[in-house]
Amino acid sequence: MSVALSAPDIKRALTRISHEILEKNQGASSIVLLGIPTRGAHLAQRIASIISEIEGVEISCGTLDITLFRDDLRLRAPKAIMPTTIPPSGVENRDVILVDDVLFSGRTIRSALDALGEIGRPRTVQLAALVDRGHRELPIKADFVGKNLPTSKSQSVRVLLSEIDGRDEVSIEGEAN
Amino acid sequence: MRHLLSIADLSKIEAISILDTANELARVSDGAVKKLPTLRGRTIVNLFAEDSTRTRISFEAAAKRLSADVINFSAKGSSVSKGESLKDTAMTLQAMGADAVVIRHSASGAAQRLADSQWMSGSVVNAGDGTHEHPSQALLDAFTIRKHLGLGKSDLEGLSVAIVGDVLHSRVARSNVLLLAKLGAKVTLVAPPTLLPVGVESWPASVSYDFDSVIPFVDVVMMLRVQQERMTEMYFPNAREYSRYFGLNSDRMKSMKPGAIVMHPGPMNRGLEISAEVADSSRSVITEQVTNGVSVRMAILYVLLTGGSLEAGGN
Amino acid sequence: MSTVDLVIKGAQLPDGKTADICIQGESIIDVTASFKGESVTTIDAKGCVVLPGLVDLHTHLREPGREDAETVLSGSKAGAKGGFTALSAMANTSPVADTAGVVEQVYRLGQEAGLLDVFPIGAVTQGLKGETLSEIGAMADSVARVRVFSDDGNCVSDPLVMRRALEYIKKFGGVIAQHAQDPRMTIGSQMNEGEVSARLGLKGWPAVAEEAIIARDVLLADHVQSRLHICHLTTAGGVEIIRWAKARGINVTAEVTPHHLLLTDDLASSYDPIFKVNPPLRTESDVHALREALADGTIDIVATDHAPHPLEAKECEWQEAAFGMLGLETALSIVQMTMVNSGLMSWQQVAERMSHKPASIGGYEHQGQRIEKGSFANLVVINPTKMWRVDRDLVLSNSSNTPYHGHELPGVVEHTIFKGTQTLINGQISQGGGK
Incomplete structure (x- = not known):
């Protein structure tokens, strides 16, 4: 097991992502952050508060559970459904930024796009991920990445966040081959 | 979990997770999302060998909101009414590739027979079997009670529920006694002695013959339907006398606790077990039971058709 | 000494003694400590128990009418396999055995099958309807010489009809075998x-629907001084009534089925109608009361209530399914398991309850005789130490509704001998016999 991102690394990465989001969307007025539970939701909250600090305004932030939209439900044990909370502003004609902890096959994001499509029609949908570990199975790429981590498929990436796990850390488990 | 046949097969944790799932599904489908792709490509058969429009459309709506293909196989006009055996029907459903069968049947144990036999391999959901059980009704009742009186808790600890009426012939009562007790509620059965089964002492519920002595102390009054045919079978002298002792009218309702609610699984006999004023009063959550039925049945189908047991946590 | 037809060597008799049994023609010609002569056939019965051929007072053979479920021949095979040398064919066939014609037909079919005696039981009332007496006298005088009358499946519930029937059969020393079930209390x-x-x-x-009829009928039997037999007793309360009646000197006998000595109502939890039977399986405490009553003689006999049904009558919802279960091929094993192996009864008592007494209730003179010189050679050789597994696909009955499928049971019937002829040899039916 090796530590890929320490707590200060994570903090710096989220700060950078926040600035990039503001830059790309020319301010915070139109953006809605939607975190994918569980850890993506906390990351979205953190980005929202960083942006608020920078811009001095409240940022629309919610959660988008994708469980019911997964394409592998037949194969896996059912997961408990996590809350989906859309901020009062809605998503219609907004710039929605999906936030997840790890970008891997891209299937979670495909499910999230399906889920989002049921809720409304944003102007743009963008993707922020703390870690991009490669091995995409779908034509999906992140707009904002905390860190690119080259991994082998047999390895797993573990993200710890203080809200859930008591500390911040990203590590890689298993041997590279 | 592969089948839902009896509340007795559910652990407290499983029951609560179905209620929690239903809660999230209700929020999703109350919002902008009307249709979820969750069960796309799966086939659910509603096998209704006994008439029950309300339960059938509730299951049908639940399945359709989850994008399942629904085939309705009801008693009238189908081979079930022409004396085809349950076995042959099951083998037909198997051949049609049913992933789940929602069965309503006048014979107690019919759902279990279907599940235990080698006749078909899909999941079986008991939508009411004879005078045995009606587990989805109990789950939606518990869901409704928790929503109104649960104070944010996951179970029903500390609540008192009276189930009033024809307990002997009621599958709703059997499932509710098991589920409400499992969730920590105190259950009192109120009925004339003729309408309580011999052996009721072994149920996790107390028994009273006196509605008036029970009503001021309960948080929920759940009324049961009195079937017309009970009148001719001498379970009580006549409808008027039944109504006088075991009906819920506005006078009786006045002695209910503040905040206590009135439930009925439907269809109601207005004027017999429940008066129109009570059914339409602000204490009545009867139409809400119907609404909640869809979310709870979505949760049941979700849990059964996505295989394995419910695990906690996202990602 | 000349050559005898058949010798059973080294078997344990019901009283526990070991002996050789010599059979010539239809009869036992000697029971001796050690037979030294020649014999055409010898059965080595070391380690086995020999009992008088079993007599069943309560069998449903379904012929005429439901030959798909059972015939007199298939039922005879099942009987021989189970160690029986006599069966009593219940009257609820189609047509009902309520005339001399039908009972003679059944009797003749039994003779033709030739594996054991088939004694027809006559219906008490026409069509088993409980309304009008059937031709009881004609059936008694027929070739079948019917002595036992029963509406089994239905109760003779009208007290006046029951009284008349009890009185009428006194004419020839008959007996009414009552299926005790108050019909109003048991609708559906x-x-x-x-x-x-x-x-x-x-x-x-x-239980009270059974007990109320038993109580009424022992009082009626007392009042008219006639003979009453209670079919398939199932409740502790029924046992108490019989005990009371016997103490009072009322001429009543009672039977219990093997399944009521073992199985209980919680088996219905599976909703598998293989356990659906009338009268129904009762509780654990009833089972214990029945075992005690059989041991102390309050209950006189074991009778199978062998009730074959085709597959489709059981492969369905519980409430749609037919009542009844097979019994002939497993009866002795169940009795050994519940009564002998548990120490409640000796083999002598098994002989009493499953052969001597049922034969005497039914008036079957050539059956249920003691194993002694001069008796008819109706015998069964059992290996009580061997276990066997019940397989519904291997039963000899035309039906397969045994509740014991897959169960490991003690006691294997090795040989059955009917009037000197081996009908079962090493567990195999011998059509035509071993003569």
């Missing part, structure tokens, strides 16, 4: 009324 009943039926939502068949 599915299983024993109690905790299990409450939980399963199946309509209850209360």
